Amino acid sequence: MTSGPLIVQSDKTALLEVDHPQAADARHDLAIFAELERAPEHIHTYRITRLGLWNARAAGHDSDFVLGILDKYAKFAIPGSVRSDITETMSRYGRLVIQRSPDGELELFSKDRAILLEASRHRKIVELLDGPISNEAFRIQPWARGQVKQELLKLGWPAEDFAGYSEGTPHEISMQQGDWKVRDYQNQAVEKFWAGGSGVVVLPCGAGKTIVGAAAMAVAKTNTLILVTNTVSARQWKTELMRRTTLTEDEIGEYSGSLKEIKPVTIATYQILTTKRKSEYAHLALLNANDWGLIVYDEVHLLPAPIFKMTADLQARRRLGLTATLVREDGKEGDVFSLIGPKRFDAPWKEIEAQGYIAPAACFEVRIDLPEEERLNYAIASQEDRYRISATSGSKIPVIKALLAKHPGEPTLIIGQYLDQIHAVSAALKVSEITGETPIDERERLFEAFRTGEITCLVVSKVANFSIDLPEASVAIQISGSYGSRQEEAQRLGRLLRPKADGRSANFYTLIARDTIDQDFAQNRQRFLAEQGYSYEIIDADAL
Known part of the structure; x- marks a missing residue:
């Protein structure tokens, strides 16, 4: 022993x-x-x-x-x-291989004939193949590269894909060097991605995933399509690429609800790609518009399910997924693995923190007792309504005020899920709010005011969960969330992890209604961060 x-x-x-x-x-x-x-x-x-x-x-x-x-x-x-x-x-990994035959056709190859026959006779795979080439290979239908990988993964024989990639239309891209340089772990991430051909790089929020994307583009030197979560993120990517690479404004297009530009580097939102007109994906042609040699999926854990079908058709392009967590609440991690690619590089959060590249953070769970009337409403409510009742309790507002008094003047984000709660908190605190209803220009104005210190507190909905760069934010107060979402918890803490100019630590508070489903969901939400080495100190609201 x-x-x-x-x-x-x-x-x-x-x-x-x-x-x-x-x-x-x-x-x-x-x-x-x-x-x-x-x-x-x-x-x-x-x-x-x-x-x-x-x-x-x-x-x-x-x-x-x-x-x-x-x-x-x-x-x-x-x-x-x-x-x-x-x-x-x-x-079992790689016993089956997807490769090109000498005449350039796609084939499923294995030196183990029994495995090859098992796979080739599976009812969902047989229709994707086009007959045997030899005892060791079957021809794959030209359009079926992605679907074959999906089905083989489900069958338990994940294939390695050596069929190569389209180089795309060449386009010169280099990194700018100045008072900064690409960090060692970012270089390692690009090297591991490039060696594998396609796949996912997992880095903490604030650790510079955009730089990894830019550095991969500088290696590829080809037309590149970047898919992002929203328009604000698209514009941040454009600003960062112009700052970090030799790309100019004329070379970078935005393809969103606001603009429809196609340029050598095009940044498109997931939302525009999943927009339907008359039951058809209206903007699907974008994916083949410019002979892309590289496709970058930002926040790949949020990739909408319909885009997996589109991604299956893009297997001839190099694909780079960027994320802070491979956790998907819809259980489609297997589709990320087979269609974007496997995890190629993963840097633990605490390791990057130890190197000084992300801020240290303390996490707190603040437990609140529901008032008697709300407790009775909760007790008789349906299961569907109980989370909203407990998560949006008005008793959280005095606790928010106490936390703001504890951190006077510190850049603070108050983050919620429900619009009526966000409106109520914004009004009670006399603080500006940002939700999905806020116009893009107004969002950008408020975010910029927050960055410059003109305002020190914002109440935000889930629109601020992802890809929003607010480097000086050092306090977050989470008042409600998307049920038990681990990925959301990670992203919300991630809003605080940019290193601070004065070196101070970040503080992440989650307000929880005691002995309710709010508390149960909180425990599930915390799992990913616990895996990364963060622990939550439990505080009673009365002790603040």
């Missing part, structure tokens, strides 16, 4: 003793291939999944590496069934 912090069980769960001196190192290493499922105070539960193991395999780790980590931290011997399952699961 050893003294490690980890107990690995035969159901492929791993229990981590949080207070153990090796716990932080173990958490860091487990994140490479396991997902945190539960994170109460003392014992965290991880699950070792097939997709996690295949992502690790695609990133260059083998089963000896994974088993070595488990052996290093295990309190008891790893069950034999788990050892063999990890070895067998990781060996």
